[in-house]
Structure formats: C-alpha cells, structure tokens
Amino acid sequence: MILPPIENEESVVGYLMRSCMLSGSASLQAFCRNLTKTNYLPSTSGICGDVENLAVGTLGVLGNAHNILDRFTTVPAAEKFMRLEQREALRMTLTRYGGTKRALSSLGMLGGQARAQVGLVYCVLCVREDEERVGFGYWHRQHQFPGISFCSKHNVSLTRGCGECQYSELSCRCPRLPCQMCTCGKPNVDLPQSPRMADRDAECRVAVILAKLLNPSVPYFADGGALELEYRNRAGQLGFLRGGFVNRSAISQAFRAHFGEYLLRRLGLLGSSSGEWYAHALAGKPQRSVIRHALLIDFLYQSVDGLTASYSQSDRTLLPPRHTPYATDKYKYKSDQGRTRAFQEDLKAYVADHPFESRTQICRSLPTVTKYLLQVAPAIYYRCMPPSRRLSWFDSRRQERLLELDDELVNYVRQRAEVLSAIGRRGAKRFSQRMLLLGHPAAGGYAQIRGRLPKTSELISELLRERGKKVTHF
Numbered sequence: 001m002i003l004p005p006i007e008n009e010e011s012v013v014g015y016l017m018r019s020c021m022l023s024g025s026a027s028l029q030a031f032c033r034n035l036t037k038t039n040y041l042p043s044t045s046g047i048c049g050d051v052e053n054l055a056v057g058t059l060g061v062l063g064n065a066h067n068i069l070d071r072f073t074t075v076p077a078a079e080k081f082m083r084l085e086q087r088e089a090l091r092m093t094l095t096r097y098g099g100t101k102r103a104l105s106s107l108g109m110l111g112g113q114a115r116a117q118v119g120l121v122y123c124v125l126c127v128r129e130d131e132e133r134v135g136f137g138y139w140h141r142q143h144q145f146p147g148i149s150f151c152s153k154h155n156v157s158l159t160r161g162c163g164e165c166q167y168s169e170l171s172c173r174c175p176r177l178p179c180q181m182c183t184c185g186k187p188n189v190d191l192p193q194s195p196r197m198a199d200r201d202a203e204c205r206v207a208v209i210l211a212k213l214l215n216p217s218v219p220y221f222a223d224g225g226a227l228e229l230e231y232r233n234r235a236g237q238l239g240f241l242r243g244g245f246v247n248r249s250a251i252s253q254a255f256r257a258h259f260g261e262y263l264l265r266r267l268g269l270l271g272s273s274s275g276e277w278y279a280h281a282l283a284g285k286p287q288r289s290v291i292r293h294a295l296l297i298d299f300l301y302q303s304v305d306g307l308t309a310s311y312s313q314s315d316r317t318l319l320p321p322r323h324t325p326y327a328t329d330k331y332k333y334k335s336d337q338g339r340t341r342a343f344q345e346d347l348k349a350y351v352a353d354h355p356f357e358s359r360t361q362i363c364r365s366l367p368t369v370t371k372y373l374l375q376v377a378p379a380i381y382y383r384c385m386p387p388s389r390r391l392s393w394f395d396s397r398r399q400e401r402l403l404e405l406d407d408e409l410v411n412y413v414r415q416r417a418e419v420l421s422a423i424g425r426r427g428a429k430r431f432s433q434r435m436l437l438l439g440h441p442a443a444g445g446y447a448q449i450r451g452r453l454p455k456t457s458e459l460i461s462e463l464l465r466e467r468g469k470k471v472t473h474f
Contacts, residue, residue: 003061007130007138012048012072013120013173014139015062020175028173048073051095065095070216074141077213078290083222119169120144121158122178123151124188137178142211147267147291148203149191152211155204157193162186163415166423199260202298206263209294212304221311228286230311234300235282245360248279258299267291268441335376343369344377347384359385402452405442409456412440417463431467433460 002022006015020031035057036050048054051065062068069075069091079087120139127137142152149158161168161182168182176183193200212218221227235241240251255278256264264270269277269292281287281296301307346369350362362385363370373381416436437443437460450457 003058006062006072007134009140009142010072011139011141011144012054012062012068015072017173017175018136018138018177021177025175028175031175047075048094066091069094072141074145074210074214074290076216077145077210080213080218080220081222081227081287081290081293082220084220086222087220119160119172120178121149121160121191123154123156123158124180125154125156126151127178127180131180137180139178142207142214145207145210145291148207148210149193150200150204150207152204152207155207157190159188159190161188163189164419164422169419169423194260194262196260196262199262202259203263205298205302206291206294209297209304210290213290213294218304219308219311221307227311228281230307231296231300232282234310238300240282245364246279246282248276248360249358251279251282252276255299259295266441269295333372333375339372340377340380343373344380344384347373347381351384351386355386357386359388362386402449405449406453406455409437409440409442409453410459413437413456413459413463431464431469433464436460436463 003019004022016032016035017028020028023031025031025034036053037057048068051068055062055065055068062072075090075094079090082090121143122137122139123143126140126143130137143158150156151158162184164186165182165184166172167174167176167184174183180188182188194203221230232241232246235246235251240247240254256270261270277287277292278296278299281292287293287296297304297307301310347362347366350366350369351357354362354365357365370381370385373384413436416438417431420431420435434443437446442449446453446456
C-alpha cells in the first residue's frame with residue numbers, strides 16, 4: 001500500500017482516491033476497508049467521519065484526527081459559528097463515533113443543500129496551476145461546499161466532468177484525479193449557472209466568504225456573545241427593523257434581489273419548506289448551516305473582515321422587540337358578547353381607515369383588541385383582518401412556479417436519461433424514477449407535488465415503460 005504526502009488544502013476523499021490509484025486498487029471502498037479495517041467510505045461533502053481510525057490507518061501521514069479536520073475538511077468553516085461545547089460535541093462525533101450523517105445533520109446539511117450537492121467538483125484553472133507546481137491536479141477542500149459552483153480563487157465555474165459518463169455521475173466514487181479534460185477524454189462542462197450576471201457575482205462572493213472561513217486566523221464568532229443579536233443590530237443599522245420588529249417584506253425583497261432566486265432555490269433555501277429563514281435569523285433564531293451564515297455575511301457585511309470589525313466594536317445590547325399578541329399568551333381573556341361586538345366594530349373601523357396596513361402593523365396599533373379576538377373569537381379576527389400578504393403572494397405565484405418547475409424537470413429528466421443510457425448496462429440496471437431525479441433540489445418533494453407536474457410524471461412513466469421497468473413512485 002502506497003501512502004503519498006498530502007498536498008495543502010487537499011480534501012480527504014481526494015487524497016484517498018489518489019492513494020487508491022497509486023496502490024493499484026480499482027475500488028475506493030475496498031481500499032478504505034483495507035486501510036481502516038472498517039466499512040469506512042468518505043463523503044464527497046467535505047466532511048468525513050471516523051477520523052481517528054483514518055489517522056491510525058494512514059500511519060500519521062495526515063497527522064492526528066484534529067489535524068485532519070482542521071486542514072483537510074470544511075469543518076473549521078462551520079465551527080466559526082458554534083460555541084465551544086458544540087464544537088467539542090461535533091468533534092467527538094467525527095473522531096470517535098464515526099457518524100458522518102449525524103455530523104451533517106448537526107451542521108444543517110441534510111436538507112435542501114444535500115439535494116443540491118453535485119458530488120466531487122473542481123476548478124480547471126486550479127488543476128492547471130497544480131499540474132505546473134506539483135505535476136498533477138488534486139481535489140481542493142474549498143470546492144466541496146454543497147451547492148456552491150464557483151471557485152473562490154479564480155471566480156470561474158466549477159465542473160465535475162463532461163456530464164455524460166459514469167465519472168461525472170453525482171454519486172460516483174471511482175478513483176480519479178481532476179484533469180483539464182474529463183476522465184473519459186471529453187471536454188469538461190461547467191456546472192449550471194444563473195443567466196443573470198448579478199446572481200453569478202453573488203455566488204462568487206459567497207464562495208470567497210466560505211474559503212475565508214477556513215482560515216484559522218478568523219475568530220470563533222459564537223464565543224464572543226450572541227451572534228444572532230449582532231446580525232439583528234446590523235439589520236437595524238441598514239434599516240430593516242421597524243419599531244423593534246424585523247420588516248419581513250423589506251428584508252425579503254432586498255435578500256432576493258441581492259442573491260437572485262436561482263441560487264437560493266438551488267441551495268434549497270427558498271420555498272415553503274424553509275420559509276423566510278433570513279428574516280428569522282435577523283429576528284434572533286440561531287442558524288446551524290454555514291451556507292446560511294455565508295449568505296447573511298455577504299448580505300449584511302459584504303465580507304468576513306466586515307463581520308469581524310463590526311463584531312469587535314459592537315456591544316450587542318439591543319433590547320428584544322415588543323411582543324406581538326398571539327393565542328399562546330399566558331393571559332387568558334374571558335368571553336363577553338358585548339365586548340366582542342365592540343372590539344369587532346373597532347377592528348373593522350380601523351381596517352377601513354388604514355387599508356394598506358399589514359396584519360403585524362394592525363396588531364401593534366390595537367394590541368388589546370387583536371389579542372382578545374384572536375383568543376376568544378378567532379373566526380371574527382380572521383374575517384375582519386386583511387389577508388396575509390405573504391400567503392396571498394405565495395398562492396398567486398404557486399401555479400406559475402409549478403409550471404416553470406415542470407418545464408425545468410422535463411429537461412433535467414431527459415439529460416439524466418441520456419447520462420444513464422450512456423453508462424450502458426450498469427446505467428440500465430439503475431434506471432428508476434429516483435435516479436432520473438437524483439441531484440435536483442425538487443427530488444425530495446417530488447412525491448407530494450407529482451400530480452401537479454403532468455409533463456414530468458408522463459415523461460418518467462414513458463421512459464420507464466420503454467425499458468420494461470415497473471412504474472412506481474417513491
């Protein structure tokens with residue numbers, strides 16, 4: 001078994017692939033099993049588990065377990081936003097108990113971002129520089145953040161190959177090195193990008209922030225106090241707080257305009273499942289995902305240095321917002337018919353005089369009236385209040401977005417069918433609905449909305465019938 005020296009910023013899975021090729025092994029899983037004496041198989045997400053066994057199996061070439069995590073994984077970026085006890089628990093999971101899936105869950109990377117993961121990716125310009133410097137290209141850890149498709153150094157699109165062979169498959173772990181051409185010999189194809197230049201520039205900035213967070217000189221922000229309160233203070237300075245509350249409408253419009261819906265949707269951070277998470281983050285809700293923190297840093301501070309400077313100067317003493325009345329308040333009102341009628345008339349008159357105010361603004365102006373009606377007569381409350389702006393916008397756009405998604409999925413399924421067919425016998429064996437949708441952000445929720453995507457469901461059924469497969473839906 002040959003264990004070469006590891007290169008600077010090389011990812012763990014890339015090093016194991018390179019060692020596997022030098023040892024003449026055709027299977028990465030068999031090589032890792034022989035190396036660690038366990039069923040260890042590295043993840044392509046930049047996070048690896050069972051690190052202690054890996055350190056012992058590599059005979060110290062990679063250093064100890066903590067050195068592996070610090071220098072050759074993306075864990076340090078996520079740790080910048082975790083408290084000391086959270087970092088210790090994460091490292092305990094990764095070093096002693098394996099459990100890569102548990103670690104990914106604790107980092108908030110098993111939702112939409114996992115569906116957006118595109119497997120091992122690389123930058124052609126980085127490969128060219130590596131070949132000139134050390135004689136071969138290798139997999140860089142800063143390229144392995146799930147869903148990010150730009151190089152932080154050269155600001156060019158990443159690639160995973162030609163997109164037509166088995167080496168370009170999303171879940172492929174065949175031992176290989178990144179090259180200026182695909183492993184099969186065909187030209188590389190860039191990962192899908194937004195047609196808007198502003199969206200691509202925003203993703204480049206996020207990639208730079210994530211790469212900067214890997215630097216050991218960047219402080220642990222969660223150790224200095226409440227990071228969520230720092231975000232909220234900054235939002236107030238930028239004018240996104242009104243009367244102590246987060247202005248959800250303004251923050252939503254500004255955030256989507258800043259990054260574009262294409263990037264947010266590809267990362268799984270836009271839609272009913274994730275909600276307006278950026279508004280919740282600015283309202284004080286902690287965020288686990290390092291991708292979300294990177295987006296917030298770019299939106300609020302433009303760079304990691306901007307956050308560091310603001311964090312060191314801020315006292316983070318902003319008082320919490322006033323409470324909006326909800327039915328879950330501890331104080332309970334007693335029902336009174338006369339009072340109910342009087343409050344109903346007061347609410348109707350106020351809504352008529354202020355037709356452009358939102359529900360939140362009305363609750364602030366009439367706290368006692370709205371709290372009483374919401375607890376005692378919710379039917380009257382909802383009948384008198386104006387419709388929710390967020391739900392009205394979502395309902396009006398839903399059908400249009402489903403039509404767009406249906407057309408997008410049709411093209412994606414056709415591309416996936418061509419890739420699986422090009423693989424040959426192995427691809428025909430794996431031909432299924434799941435494999436046709438694999439890698440698309442909508443794959444996880446397809447079963448719930450299948451009836452509203454007639455073109456996609458008909459195309460999948462037709463492709464499966466042509467190959468004699470049973471049409472089943474997961």
